[in-house]
Amino acid sequence: MIxxxxxxxxxVLFFKDFIRKHDVLxxxxxxxxxxxxxxxxxxxYVLVGKHGKDKKSKLIESSKRIKKLAKIVSKxxxxxxxxxxxxxxxxxxxxxxxxCLQVVDNEHAEKQNRLFxxxxxxxxxxxxxxxxxLVEQGARKDKIIxxxxxxxxxxxxxxxxxxxxxxxxxxLIRPEPYYASYFYAERKTQELINIACELGYRVVVIPRENExxxxxxxxxxxxxxxxxxxxxxxxxxxxxxxxxxxxxxxxAISFYPQExxxxxxxxxxxxxxxxxxxxxxxxxxxxxxxxxxxxLREKARKIIENMENPLxxxxxxxxxxxxxxx
Numbered sequence: 001m002i003x004x005x006x007x008x009x010x011x012v013l014f015f016k017d018f019i020r021k022h023d024v025l026x027x028x029x030x031x032x033x034x035x036x037x038x039x040x041x042x043x044x045y046v047l048v049g050k051h052g053k054d055k056k057s058k059l060i061e062s063s064k065r066i067k068k069l070a071k072i073v074s075k076x077x078x079x080x081x082x083x084x085x086x087x088x089x090x091x092x093x094x095x096x097x098x099x100c101l102q103v104v105d106n107e108h109a110e111k112q113n114r115l116f117x118x119x120x121x122x123x124x125x126x127x128x129x130x131x132x133x134l135v136e137q138g139a140r141k142d143k144i145i146x147x148x149x150x151x152x153x154x155x156x157x158x159x160x161x162x163x164x165x166x167x168x169x170x171x172l173i174r175p176e177p178y179y180a181s182y183f184y185a186e187r188k189t190q191e192l193i194n195i196a197c198e199l200g201y202r203v204v205v206i207p208r209e210n211e212x213x214x215x216x217x218x219x220x221x222x223x224x225x226x227x228x229x230x231x232x233x234x235x236x237x238x239x240x241x242x243x244x245x246x247x248x249x250x251x252a253i254s255f256y257p258q259e260x261x262x263x264x265x266x267x268x269x270x271x272x273x274x275x276x277x278x279x280x281x282x283x284x285x286x287x288x289x290x291x292x293x294x295x296l297r298e299k300a301r302k303i304i305e306n307m308e309n310p311l312x313x314x315x316x317x318x319x320x321x322x323x324x325x326x
Contacts, residue, residue, distance in 0.1 A: 001025055002318075003073055003081040003098070005089040006045070010240040012037045013155040013225075014084055014103075018311050019043055025076050027069060032209055033220060046072060049088075066091055073098075080324050082314065084151070085109065090116035099323045101314060105151050105263050106239070107133040114138055121323045124313055126150050128266035145317070149307030150263045152243040156225065157309065159248070164230040165223065171201040171286075172227060172245075173216070175208050176237030176257070188255060188279060189213060192235055195283045201232065206241070232290045235282065239264065246273040247304055249297025251289040253282055272300050 004015055006028040019026060026043055028034055030050035038045050049065030052058030069092045073081075081093035084103040093100040102120040104113070107130045117123065118138035125134065127146045135141055173196070175189040189205070193216045196203045203216040206224060219227065225244060228234055234245035234252045239261060245252035246267045254264060257277040267273035274289065276282060318324045 001076055001078055003027070003076070003078045003089070003093070005069070005081070005083040005086040006034070006038070007031070007051075007083070007086045007088075009034050009037055010152075010155070011084050012041060012043070014151060014311075015082075016041045016043060017154075018082075018314070025073070025078065027072065029065060048072065062087055070095065080318060085112060087112050087115050090119040094119040101317060101324070103151065103310060103314070104134065105129060106261055107131075107137075108259055108261060110137055122317055122321065124310055124317075126263050126266070126310075128262040130262045145313060147308045147310045147313045149310070150243055150247075150266065151310055152240065152247055153304060153307045153309060154311055155244055156247045156304070159225050159229070161229045162223075162226055165227055166204055166217065166219065166230070168202060169232050170204045170217075171196045172231035172234045173203060173205050174234070174236040174238055174241045175205065175211070175213075176255075177208065177239075186257070187237075188257070188277070189237060191279050192255065192282060195279055196235070196286065199283065199286060201286075204231070232293070233286060242273060243267060247300050249293070249300035251293055251296055253286070253289065255279075255282065270299075270303055272296055272303065 001023050003025045004019060006012060006015060006026060009032060026045040027048045028038060028045045030047060035047060048068045050061055052061040065088050069088055073092055074096055078098050081089050081098045082101045083089040090100045090102055099121045101122045103124045105126055114137050117134060123139055123144045125144055125146055127148055131144060173193060176187050190213050193203050193213055197215045205213055205216040205218050207218055228245045228250050229248050231250055234250050235255060236242040237255050242252055242254045252273050254273060254275040255277045268275055
């Protein structure tokens with residue numbers, strides 16, 4: 001049996017096909033509509049612990065979760081443990097003597113990375129990621145396995161658009177990850193909503209939790225890819241949805257205010273993601289970018305054709321790597 005720990009919403013799309021192919025114990029934590037998303041994709045799971053809101057509660061909830069996971073996982077004959085940026089899985093796996101594969105695409109999540117990188121048997125990363133930072137955070141260079149492309153390739157590779165959830169033309173906005181331990185900047189979502197409205201656009205927001213914004217339709221999307229695909233443009237303060245929008249060919253502007261990840265720099269260099277944290281620049285360029293939608297869609301399609309599926313790397317390790325084979 002394989003243990004997969006899902007700790008964030010994008011991980012459902014990343015792991016869903018893998019889970020269906022294998023004998024898997026799936027654990028998850030309470031975070032937003034993560035349980036609902038797992039149910040929507042027909043994934044059986046054990047809900048263990050929850051997401052902390054601040055530094056103190058993050059530490060407490062993670063500690064509680066480690067204890068609960070250790071009790072649950074130790075009852076199963078687990079051959080390999082696999083996750084994407086789970087802090088708890090590598091620590092529990094290490095303690096129980098279970099080989100651990102961790103997928104990592106955020107080299108700037110230093111607080112989390114330092115807690116688990118040194119405990120992982122294999123670390124699967126995009127080529128565009130800054131490997132040096134992971135080594136500084138505790139990863140052993142000989143345990144890092146690289147793949148060509150980005151993790152969001154898995155999300156979009158089999159995507160087929162359906163009827164739009166929202167009627168008419170709209171700009172889609174995803175707020176900053178304000179609750180993340182690595183986020184410390186000023187929030188600008190409301191200002192950007194106001195700008196888009198002033199330009200004559202209807203605005204739809206996918207909130208992080210239950211926060212509310214003026215002059216926008218709020219949608220707690222269970223099918224975010226379809227919502228992104230049908231948008232005139234996507235403006236995102238985080239990472240995952242920015243990259244999904246880029247690969248879908250939807251005009252995408254990142255207003256993430258801190259140092260960009262290597263995978264984001266990769267998409268910017270390819271010309272399918274645009275970045276600025278200056279609202280006035282978004283105001284000046286939004287209409288022009290919207291007009292490039294078909295051009296960006298074709299460019300994204302060609303870029304995807306040259307990407308490698310990171311889960312194929314995971315599969316290969318499961319069957320060929322001596323660590324995983326035991």
